[in-house]
Amino acid sequence: MIDLDDMDRALLRALARDATQSAGALGRNLGLSQPATWRRIRKLESAGILKGRHLRLNAQALGFGVTVFLGIKLATKGRVSLEDFERAVSAIPEVQRVEHVLGLYDYRLRVVARDLPDFERVLRRRIMTLPGVGEVEANVLLSEERSAGPLG
Incomplete structure (x- = not known):
């Protein structure tokens, strides 16, 4: 550092x-x-402090009006490798971010969809069919404020 x-x-x-x-x-x-x-x-x-410059797309302007955060607990730890789950979930286009976390859930996903019926389709047909998926909790994003980050 x-x-x-x-x-x-x-x-x-x-x-x-x-x-x-x-x-x-x-x-x-x-x-x-x-x-x-x-x-x-x-x-x-x-020094690794700056890790590139990223373009932020406006999902709503592109027709994706719903953002959902999913907490996923794997049902069969050990039977399915974390790498296999990460690879499979990362291949789903609607999944913007995959975070391996410590706590109640094993993973936190940021998922975008056109609307709630579209999100339900993604959840049922793509996410729930992934190997090892057990419990899932969904939180719909209502609003988002950008913070200045750790340097405030």
């Missing part, structure tokens, strides 16, 4: 708000030159 100074933290906050900004624009806003900004970005990438 590297020590972050105030400028590194400011740079990370600026990138978290808008990762499409050029190094020149970031530098101007932070009082740095473009080369100095690039050096800091490269340092943060090399």
